[in-house]
Amino acid sequence: xxxxxxxxIALLMAVMGFAQSPTELWARANQAYTDGNYADxxxxxxxxxxxxxxxxxxxxxxxxxxxxxHFKQGELxxxxxxxxxxxRLKPTDKNAKYNLQFAQTQIIDNIADTQVFxxxxxxxxxxxxxxxxxxxxxxxxLFSLTLICLLLFAFSRAIGVRKTGFYLSIIFIxxxxxxxxxxxxxxxxxxxxxxxIITRGIVNAKxxxxxxxxxxxxxxxxxKVTIHEVLGGYANIEVGNYNGWIPVNTLERI
Amino acid sequence: xxxxxxxxxxxxxxxxxxxxxxxxxxVQFRAQAPAQxxxxxxxxxxxxxxxxxxxxxxxxxxxxxxxxxxxxxxxxSTSFVNGRRTSSFQMTFTYTLMAxxxxxxxxxxxxxxxxxxxxxxxxxxxxxxxxxxxxxxxTQQSAGSSQQSGGQQTARQSSGPEQGNIFVRTLVSKxxxxxxxxxxxxxxxxxxxxxxxxxxxxxxxxxFTSFLQQKIDLSDVQLQLENYNGRNYQTATIYxxxxxxxxxxDIQIExxxxxxVLLVPNQARSRSIFDDFFNSYTTATRTLRAxxxxxxxxxxxxxxxxxxxxxxxxFTMESKISATDVKANEAITLxxxxxxxxxxxxxxxPGVEWPEGFEQYDPKVTNNFKTSxxxxxxxxxxxxxxxxxxxxxxxLPAVQFGYFDTEKxxxxxLSTPEYTLHIARGVGEPTANGQQPTAxxxxxxxxxxxxxxxxxxxxxxxxxxxGENEVLRVQFGSWxxxxxxxxxxxxxxxxxxxxxxxIRENADIIxxxxxxxxxxxxxxxxxxxxxxxEQKKEQFFEEIERASLQxxxxxxxxxxxxxxKETITSTLRGKSIDDQLIERTNRVLSDAAFARYAPAMxxxxxxxxxxxxxxxxxxxxxxx
Numbered sequence: 001x002x003x004x005x006x007x008x009i010a011l012l013m014a015v016m017g018f019a020q021s022p023t024e025l026w027a028r029a030n031q032a033y034t035d036g037n038y039a040d041x042x043x044x045x046x047x048x049x050x051x052x053x054x055x056x057x058x059x060x061x062x063x064x065x066x067x068x069x070h071f072k073q074g075e076l077x078x079x080x081x082x083x084x085x086x087x088r089l090k091p092t093d094k095n096a097k098y099n100l101q102f103a104q105t106q107i108i109d110n111i112a113d114t115q116v117f118x119x120x121x122x123x124x125x126x127x128x129x130x131x132x133x134x135x136x137x138x139x140x141x142l143f144s145l146t147l148i149c150l151l152l153f154a155f156s157r158a159i160g161v162r163k164t165g166f167y168l169s170i171i172f173i174x175x176x177x178x179x180x181x182x183x184x185x186x187x188x189x190x191x192x193x194x195x196x197i198i199t200r201g202i203v204n205a206k207x208x209x210x211x212x213x214x215x216x217x218x219x220x221x222x223x224k225v226t227i228h229e230v231l232g233g234y235a236n237i238e239v240g241n242y243n244g245w246i247p248v249n250t251l252e253r254i
Numbered sequence: 255x256x257x258x259x260x261x262x263x264x265x266x267x268x269x270x271x272x273x274x275x276x277x278x279x280x281v282q283f284r285a286q287a288p289a290q291x292x293x294x295x296x297x298x299x300x301x302x303x304x305x306x307x308x309x310x311x312x313x314x315x316x317x318x319x320x321x322x323x324x325x326x327x328x329x330x331s332t333s334f335v336n337g338r339r340t341s342s343f344q345m346t347f348t349y350t351l352m353a354x355x356x357x358x359x360x361x362x363x364x365x366x367x368x369x370x371x372x373x374x375x376x377x378x379x380x381x382x383x384x385x386x387x388x389x390x391x392x393t394q395q396s397a398g399s400s401q402q403s404g405g406q407q408t409a410r411q412s413s414g415p416e417q418g419n420i421f422v423r424t425l426v427s428k429x430x431x432x433x434x435x436x437x438x439x440x441x442x443x444x445x446x447x448x449x450x451x452x453x454x455x456x457x458x459x460x461x462f463t464s465f466l467q468q469k470i471d472l473s474d475v476q477l478q479l480e481n482y483n484g485r486n487y488q489t490a491t492i493y494x495x496x497x498x499x500x501x502x503x504d505i506q507i508e509x510x511x512x513x514x515v516l517l518v519p520n521q522a523r524s525r526s527i528f529d530d531f532f533n534s535y536t537t538a539t540r541t542l543r544a545x546x547x548x549x550x551x552x553x554x555x556x557x558x559x560x561x562x563x564x565x566x567x568x569f570t571m572e573s574k575i576s577a578t579d580v581k582a583n584e585a586i587t588l589x590x591x592x593x594x595x596x597x598x599x600x601x602x603x604p605g606v607e608w609p610e611g612f613e614q615y616d617p618k619v620t621n622n623f624k625t626s627x628x629x630x631x632x633x634x635x636x637x638x639x640x641x642x643x644x645x646x647x648x649x650l651p652a653v654q655f656g657y658f659d660t661e662k663x664x665x666x667x668l669s670t671p672e673y674t675l676h677i678a679r680g681v682g683e684p685t686a687n688g689q690q691p692t693a694x695x696x697x698x699x700x701x702x703x704x705x706x707x708x709x710x711x712x713x714x715x716x717x718x719x720x721g722e723n724e725v726l727r728v729q730f731g732s733w734x735x736x737x738x739x740x741x742x743x744x745x746x747x748x749x750x751x752x753x754x755x756x757i758r759e760n761a762d763i764i765x766x767x768x769x770x771x772x773x774x775x776x777x778x779x780x781x782x783x784x785x786x787x788e789q790k791k792e793q794f795f796e797e798i799e800r801a802s803l804q805x806x807x808x809x810x811x812x813x814x815x816x817x818x819k820e821t822i823t824s825t826l827r828g829k830s831i832d833d834q835l836i837e838r839t840n841r842v843l844s845d846a847a848f849a850r851y852a853p854a855m856x857x858x859x860x861x862x863x864x865x866x867x868x869x870x871x872x873x874x875x876x877x878x
Contacts, residue, residue: 026717058720061713147746187730201644202611
């Protein structure tokens with residue numbers, strides 16, 4: 001499989017005619033950014049991402065730089081998209097977080113968030129702190145540790161070891177379950193891709209998925225929305241306390 | 255001196271210039287004849303040319319009798335105005351002709367030779383009216399109204415003497431119209447045999463209450479001959495107006511009245527010779543009444559389209575857009591031109607639904623209307639100005655204009671094409687914040703924007719496009735992941751089962767021996783007592799020692815081989831047995847050993863037996 005992929009990449013590069021490695025592109029794009037050629041830089045960063053066989057955590061800086069290049073060109077929605085994607089790959093990236101927040105201050109819509117229960121907010125924040133794989137592997141490891149502690153508890157002669165084993169196993173199993181739940185939640189988020197960014201300057205949300213629908217509210221470029229359903233070229237979106245239908249081509253999934 | 259020379263030169267050149275100017279003028283060669291003539295009466299046909307011409311070739315007068323001509327006359331005039339000389343010259347050729355029969359005839363153009371070139375005049379159309387029929391003086395339609403075809407009503411005011419006749423007719427272009435459809439109403443005076451001098455200002459017109467009125471300018475009205483009821487009249491339209499009915503039903507138009515001033519020849523005999531020579535007239539005023547009429551107004555049918563803009567008539571619409579590819583903040587103008595005839599003034603401006611994000615301005619309306627006897631016609635130009643504020647692809651929906659077509663008798667909807675607008679990002683240097691200058695006006699969250707803040711710089715670290723570790727790249731929810739959970743679980747369960755089995759086995763051997771320790775010891779003690787009775791002292795001590803050792807081994811789960819003073823003491827201490835009992839245990843064991851291997855020590859068997867029994871009892875009570 002890996003071999004096949006490699007062949008595929010080689011073929012792709014041959015077809016493209018310019019055998020530029022991602023590293024070269026990266027250097028060139030960074031230089032273009034430094035020189036202020038943001039459009040060229042954005043094009044090169046995009047080329048790196050397009051050529052990637054699989055997007056891994058290593059590509060987070062590419063998305064981060066792409067976001068910067070878009071932002072410098074004033075393409076707010078594209079910049080926010082890139083930052084969000086960077087944070088999907090590397091939730092701990094502080095620069096990306098900072099720049100995303102900075103970009104979000106420039107968008108027009110000031111969404112008064114629905115009153116979320118503070119625990120839920122904490123849970124979401126916790127979940128977004130680590131990537132999916134980390135959660136999954138910690139869950140697996142913690143599960144194994146739980147089993148070891150249980151065995152110790154069951155068969156140790158020493159009363160102290162047994163006690164420690166018992167309590168540790170309880171702690172470990174709870175942590176393992178939390179890790180699993182977070183991994184499952186992230187997996188769901190990534191497979192559903194319900195979150196999207198408005199890419200058009202202004203879009204009016206309608207009450208029904210057609211042109212004649214009553215116009216309910218106006219959204220501006222860069223606002224993050226949640227897609228519930230897609231029907232006939234229209235997406236049912238939710239943002240804050242509002243729910244409406246907007247054309248699918250006015251937004252892009254993260 | 256010099257000045258004089260200039261003047262002389264100018265005077266000498268003047269005639270030459272004049273000739274040149276004349277030549278340069280356009281040749282105008284026109285034929286003129288009355289539009290209407292009467293059979294048997296001569297009339298004049300004249301050809302006028304503004305330059306000297308010769309060899310006039312008139313067409314053949316097949317439908318008319320040639321009486322005389324051509325008479326040639328010339329006139330020229332020269333005038334100086336503010337030092338500029340203008341001169342005109344005119345040459346007229348006049349024929350006298352007479353019509354033979356009634357009908358409408360065309361005279362083909364004539365040609366003339368001017369300076370070697372041939373010029374052609376216009377053709378002339380002449381309507382020949384029949385001769386006056388003999389007047390039926392007794393049945394003269396007097397002051398009454400007689401219904402005529404076409405809904406035209408006539409009122410006649412007969413003038414008494416000399417069979418003179420003057421009256422005003424009310425003419426309407428249509429009597430059955432739709433709401434808002436124009437009707438031409440005109441008053442026409444018919445004169446025959448009397449001299450009409452003028453109309454006074456004393457005019458009473460109906461108040462056209464249910465109509466919108468549009469008066470028609472009659473400044474260049476000409477007299478016309480018209481044969482009406484067998485008599486030829488001089489006619490002229492004295493008042494004409496367009497009426498747009500504003501309500502349906504039969505609308506009555508009141509009669510109108512006009513006051514005319516007539517010249518009446520004096521009937522009195524002349525007293526002087528001059529009076530005979532010059533006819534003397536007196537003026538007389540006469541009120542002429544035009545009859546009223548009724549107009550049947552049909553309401554517009556039901557089912558008005560949504561885009562109906564109040565128009566009734568016949569219209570066309572064109573649309574033009576200034577640009578479809580612009581940058582944000584650049585204006586786009588959509589121009590609609592509505593052309594047609596009908597109630598142009600009452601048209602509503604059709605609405606344009608600009609896409610969201612377009613700043614729109616009030617449309618600019620330019621009217622170019624012409625009111626003629628045929629109704630109001632012309633163009634209305636509407637310019638819609640809008641400025642896109644955000645980039646993107648937008649669709650400008652078709653603009654619809656609905657009207658009622660009076661010819662077809664149904665509603666029609668005109669529609670412009672749909673325009674696709676591509677709005678690019680506005681020009682302008684991105685500011686230090688990388689933010690578009692145009693978007694600044696929208697951001698009003700002042701508290702968040704700080705001075706001198708910017709996004710953080712790009713990551714310049716070395717980029718290695720690493721793939722993911724094959725092992726770590728386990729998909730969430732895949733069987734590999736479940737395997738990763740399952741393997742340790744199975745392993746742990748297996749270990750658990752194995753350990754448990756072993757412990758259970760171990761627990762059984764020791765437990766059994768523990769539980770049976772007392773009874774084994776008692777058996778041995780019984781045997782020892784029996785041996786003591788048989789005076790077998792050596793065997794007795796052996797038995798006592800074995801009993802105590804066996805008991806401790808079983809009870810403390812220590813193999814007999816490992817049993818010595820130290821292990822016993824440490825084990826019993828570990829189980830928190832008091833030191834006295836431990837000492838007793840050790841003493842019993844040492845006594846038994848001494849008695850067995852060193853009988854000379856003089857240990858009494860009875861005493862040892864009692865001590866051993868006592869020890870076992872005490873240990874049995876202890877929790878080991």
